[in-house]
Amino acid sequence: MELTKKQNELYRCFLVEKPKILVAAGAKRAGKTHIFILSFLTHIAQFEGQGLSFIIGGATQASIKRNVLDEMELLLGKELKLSKSNAIEVFGNKVYCFDGANADSWKKARGFTAAGALLNEGTALHDSFVKEVISRCSYNGSRILIDTNPENPVHRVKTDYIDKDGQRLANGRLNIKAFHFSLFDNTFLDPEYVESIVASTPSGMFMDRDIHGLWVSAEGVIYKDFNQSIHFITSVEAETVNFTKYYAGVDWGYEHHGSIVVIGEDDKENAYLLEEHAKQHEEIDYWVDVAKRIKERYGNIFFYCDSARPEHVKRFKRERLKAVNGRKEIVAGIEEVGRSFKRNELFIVEDNVSRFKEEIYMYVWNETTGLPVKQWDDVMDALRYAIYTHNYRKIISGRR
Ligand SMILES: Nc1ncnc2c1ncn2[C@@H]1O[C@H](COP(=O)(O)OP(=O)(O)O)[C@@H](O)[C@H]1O
Ligand SMILES: [Mg+2]
Known part of the structure; x- marks a missing residue:
């Protein structure tokens, strides 16, 4: 499969440096989720047939389906049926889908032992859910992947993970690695499409966050393009x-x-x-x-x-x-x-x-x-x- 330059960098880091927590933060449509689905499947494949548990977290079940499962089906070339407990079967393991937007969402992951997690749109998840999922990933060799769009620079996803980029554990293993994505990193998008998105993104905060993928705070007049x-x-x-x-x-x-x-x-x-x-x-x-x-x-x-x-x-x-x-x-x-x-x-x-x-x-x-x-x-x-x-x-x- 062909990857963008940024996706290749991230995938290489995933395979070689093996950080425990890997974050892809940045613009919408930059190719973050795509590379994480591939990485997550690579990860699960290493535990083929072992009947272990994995977690996919997203704001709602609908957004998990739209952002993650639909594309995962394309990659796997087969339909993914959710069980009654919102789990899918991948390479002989169970992947549980949890909606994580609410203050009590963390309870869904309570008591779990997981061998890995994919958290989609980190800033849309409740902080307690993110932390619970990370602490549930206690199986040896567990990996956690968090993709996110930027928000306020004081957001916990930024201060607790991205700002700790490069952190190592006592044994020297890389604990946290973060990658920044801009819309222009996704070279698979039609240039005309990119141009039209840029032309229709409101000036100021939205341009900085959605196009350039920057964690900027909102400031000043809201409708800057009103003329x-x-x-x-x-x-x-x-x-x-x-x-x-x-x-x-x-x-x-x-x-x-x-x-x-x-x-x-x-x-x-x-x-x-x-x-x-x-x-x-x-x-x-x-x-x-x-x-x-x-x-x-x-x-x-x-x-x-x-x-x-x-x-x-x-x-x-x-x-x-x-x-x-x-x-x-x-x-x-x-x-x-x-x-x-x-x-x-x-x-x-x-x-x-x-x-x-x-x-x-x-x-x-x-x-x-x-x-x-x-x-x-x-x-x-x-x-x-x-x-x-x-x-x-x-x-x-x-x-x-
Ligand atoms: N390596 C790639 N090859 C082909 N299409 C890609 C690739 N990476 C991303 N895309 C496509 O670009 C679009 C945006 O990618 P996505 O990963 O959903 O972005 P993000 O999660 O950053 O919003 C999707 O339609 C996705 O299928
Ligand atoms: Mg995405």
Whole structure:
């Protein structure tokens, strides 16, 4: 099998230096998981027919399937059937698949004796799960492989493993080795595809992390690619757009502004923020009224809502509004909105917004938490729920 230069370096280290913990950290699509699947299979093959246990950890069973098992099937040339206990049979051994995103996920690995583990997307796993899996790998010759995208530089995956790159055990054996990957390391990707990914990655933190694979903290204004001379249009201009779909985003608020935004989509999948409703100190009756009038103007459209107030979502439903919980993954949602600005696929009807004009420049990262500062975020949240939830299927299936 052909490998990239970086994958070859890593594989050589895996075979020759045999570090106990090997980390591949860096950009998305850089070829990290691919080389780890190969390494993991090489490792399991050494114990052929011994009926030992191995672990694959990922955020969810679905992400394990998507990121690891599908590609493993291609490499092995056979279908991998999960047993009732979420295990697969590989070279006469059992490989258990554990979802490790939650605070109590570590309990799944408790009591295990494993001869190796592959941990996919390390920063999406709970720290206690990562540590439990490592401590369960007590069989002689066990190896642990962790692939990860970068996050805040204070993340435990970085401070506990990557920053200890080169650490040796008392007997001289290499304990931890870390490799850095950038998108440009994956020479198997079509150059046009790489160019289009770079062109659509939001500037700042997302470019540094997703493309260059760097552990940088989030800082400054969140939507760095917003440019009013490009992204503001007038309502007169909006009248010439051929809209094919409408939907809305809802962020509940009382002391903070409550907010509903209406989005129109055209036949080229560009999105337009057509209406902004943002108000402080209004009760749910007021918002029902706003939403009903939106329904009169645009039809029976989806309202993608903040799920933090289920009673409000229920009330909308009782009022025959098509309200559903929006997807709330903050950083992923921001990345999608940022990508839409970067690609000039999201426009704002300037004369229909006021709060937006302030928030877009006041919406900033909290450098310590790596999340937005919870201020000047009300219209931003409604916009994010709308855009991210609407595009979610396309994003997950790689069509965006
Ligand atoms: N050596 C290789 N040969 C062929 N295709 C590869 C190779 N390495 C990676 N790829 C492909 O590139 C894409 C991204 O690789 P992947 O390992 O999933 O990246 P990452 O885990 O860094 O996000 C996948 O479609 C994968 O199959
Ligand atoms: Mg991967």
